[in-house]
Amino acid sequence: MLASHWVLTVALYIVLYAASVALSVPGGAVLTLAGGFLFGWLWGGVAAVVGATLGAVIVYVATRSALRNLLLDRLEDTRLDRFRKGFGENAFSYLLFLRVVPVFPFWLVNLVPGPLGVSFRTYTLATLIGIIPGTFAFSIAGAGLDSVIAAQGARCAAEGMPRENCLHFDATSIFTPELIVGFIALGVLALVPVLVKRYRRRPY
Known part of the structure; x- marks a missing residue:
């Protein structure tokens, strides 16, 4: 069913992702994993990046107009001053840093x-570029989950096992190349904050 309605399914996924971001609903990592599982790491990652960027743009438009004064009144002065200083020095670099390194939610x-x-x-550009590394790391991990199920199914078929017995996973099926790559990508992503902070401290 997914293959026969692939374009529609991807479109619905993007809309769902954009809506969750626009409404500030937690669970972006889960949605990204699901995208990699359903569509593969490449298209799942692309769809997640598009959905997250669209949702972020909707928030930007809303906060730039009707919600501007309300947000400025509610934010703590110290945190707001920190943001204001960073955006004042170099808005693109600072926002790109905030997207790549999860200093704030x-x-x-x-x-x-x-x-x-x-x-x-x-x-828009800083958001689009900045979320790519993390999004694809989670998408690769999600695609790896699909490879685990496929490996288990292949093992059951090769051994002539009944379909119901395939519900019990063999531990050796978990370590597929795709899932290992996904974990490596997530590990590299976890090191990004450390590397970026070290780079920003370097004397020029």
């Missing part, structure tokens, strides 16, 4: 740039 980084005057182009 994704939903919070979506809310602040609009009211602080970051341009639409800067916001």
Whole structure:
């Protein structure tokens, strides 16, 4: 069914992802894993990046207009000053850093740039580029889950096991190349904050 309605399914996935981001609903990692599982790491990653960027843009538009004053009043002065200083020095680099390194929650980084005057182009490009590494790391891991199920099914078929017995996983089926690559990608992603912070501290 998924193959026969692939385009529609991907479109619905993007809409669901965008809506969850726009409404600041937690669970982006789970959605990204699901995208990799359903569509493969490449198309799952692309769909997740598109959905997350669209959702973030919706938040930007909303906070740049109607919600601007409300957000500025509610944010703590110290945190707001920190954001204002970073965006004032170099909005693109600072926002890109916040997207790559999860210093603050994704939903919070979506809310602040609009009211602080970051341009639409800067916001969109920095968001699009900055979320690519993390998104594809989770998408690869999600695609690896699919390879685990496929490996288990192949083992059952080769051994002539009944279908119901395939519900019991063999531990050796878990370590597929795809899933190992996914875990490696997540491990590299976990090192990014350390590397970026070290780079920012280097003297020039």
